[in-house]
Amino acid sequence: MNNKKLPLLAAAAAFTLLASQSAFAQKKYDPGVTDTEIKIGNVEAYSGPASAYGIIGKTEDAYFKMINDNGGVNGRKIKFISYDDGYSPPKTVEQVRKLIESDEVFLNFNALGTPTQTAVQKYQNIKKVPQLFVATGASKWDDPKHFPWTMGFQPSYRAEARIFAKYILKEKPNAKIAVFYQNDDFGKDYLTGLKDVLGEKASSLIVAQESYETTEPSIDSHIVKLKGTGADVLVDITTPKFAAQAIKEVAALQWKPMHLLTDVSISIGAVMKPAGLDASEGILSAGYLKDASDPQWKDDAGMKKFMTFVQKYMPGANIADANIVYGYAAAQTMVQVLKQCGNELTRANVMKQAASLKDFEPDTLIPGVKINTSPTDFAPIEQLKMMRFTNGKWDLFGDIISAETGK
Template sequence: MLSMNCKTLSLLAATTAFAVLLSPAAFAQKKYDTGAGDTEIKIGNVEAYSGPASAYGVIGKTEEAYFKMINDQGGVNGRKINFISYDDGYSPPKTVEQTRKLIESDEVFLVFNALGTPTQSAVQKYQNSKKVPQLFVATGASKWNDPKDFPWTMGFQPSYRVEARIFAKYILKEKPNAKIAVFYQNDDFGKDYVAGLKDVLGDKAASLIVAEESYETTEPSIDSHIVKLKGTGADVFVDIATPKFAAQAIKKMAELEWKPMHLMTDVSISIGAVMKPAGLDASEGVLSAGYLKDASDPQWKEDGGMRDFLAFIDKYMPGANVSDTNLVYGYAAAQTMVQVLKQCGDDLTRENVMKQAASLKDFAPETLLPGITINTSPTDFAPIEQLRMMQFKSGKWDFFGDIISAETGG
């Protein structure tokens, strides 16, 4: 009887020891914060489906479709993505309301690619105090790259300030005695560009910039501003406007037969949302800088990444206008989000998601230009810091020159 008990005790001891050996690994493998579990990951989003920036609404629709494709393929590490997206009409008070709803009522794991500089500025402190990732914000304001003061916020696209510096260098090279008219949205988005131009123009800014004119997003038309700027005799027009207003500017300039060198922010380069409504002839010759492939451009016909993108559109967004750059943007952002979740493995804590987002190395979403990759670090929260200059010709954007990296000052 004693030997039987000894055997039983020995077996129990061995089993317990084995369990102890296993358990730290088993428990270390699965860690969850609010919004994540064995079967799903809740991702929140706030988008301008209505209002003055509604041209961007298709970004949210593209991301929703991309996550549906991922779910159909079995999800991320076996977990389905539950994507909850609300409309804020590009109105900061509404953004606050919808973001609170996502975090406090829907209990999302993180908020992903929410749109707009003024709107996301309204919730940045709130999300950081709640320690809920404000991840891959859909705005190029340079303020999102501040890991020291805002460790829970990260942008996605190249910063406006970086792009403006590239524009300024281009102007100095091509037109050293330029008369520059700067037209900008009166918020952080517009002011970032103005600051970037002046970073490079330096002491020459006072003599080269002949006019600085701002507009409000609540204005129905910006025609009067364009008439005023033409009157300054400027031969370079730097156009820092969101799609609706960029299209109005191009149209009005054509009506006035004003043909300065026209540099336009890359947030408004969508052929479908800007160039076509403004008129393709009127848009001819406009300059910008880009980092995304254009799905309507035949040069990418044999590109593997573009083939994947077009197959996705055919299946999940049939009839979508592939000439709209917002689709390739939403696809790249969603692909990057999935990459971060893959890197998280079974440690789905908010802290780990920020750690993985800050350790992306040469990640190349399929719709980014060849040679442009995503790189982040704990001290650098700017995922994309490379661009190429381009010009609108015969209904499409033509790239020219080399890829310019912000890290080498453009």
């Protein structure tokens, strides 16, 4: 062989090696990802005491089908694997282990429930499998230092409670507050948030703290007890089934406190209508999602996209159910993160991109509410607006409030 050709062959070989290395570098995958598919896991309360939230998982499944019909994310179709845990922590552990160890999902997305997701938080962080956009507002999900693989989605319960406390102090400075809460981190976060703002006044303003268990068939006796305290403000920290019961019982007792209801139970379809629209009149809350059944959004560009989606992928769905617009927003945010990952679909990069969202505005969020995250801020949504239930719909009032600062 002509010795002069050796350097050329060596150069060609080196170029081929570099090209192949470059191609390899462009695509980095962890378990659950191939050139054509991304496997996303989820656990949902399709049964049990929190089954009203089951529609969230169904909405997300439908949204990902729409994305797949339009070519997927960067050419990859999403395979959404969602299991029922009945809102039972032991069942959650079982189902999440199955998703990670048997199904080998890339990540778990928007899994529901404070007690249920608490049961698997350490496990997922040890496994380094993203527990992404958890469907609960517990403040514990915003702890990147200790749990770098866990991130929440909606505004934290503690932050919302601070806003409630500020509103109470402004409107009823001498209030007699009764707090009715679920006996877990969900409820206790609200208590903490209220006391953050009430401070030294908390002991005198809060005249009653009453908790309930999710296994109770009825909470009527608790409401009777709270009315008996003479409270003129009720802070109602309940999931949909119990929120509807509480609203009904308050009306039946002809008790007329200022009634502040947690954002997780503001669904007109799942809570207010079952409780009775007359009984629900005047209830206050703080929101960040558009109400798809409210005509004020009929010309809104984002809501038009949402309605097109529902008509094609969820025909007959009850658009008055706030859980549908919530599921849509969460799924849209998940897709945005996957888009940002490009071909580097590693679990570390998905957390990096989730922590790099800048002024992202899902179609179903109230105008002005934007998603922002950073490596030290794992709380995507930190803005809310006060609202009042009037004539069968939620009316927003006041300015967008930063839940982070309480301004």
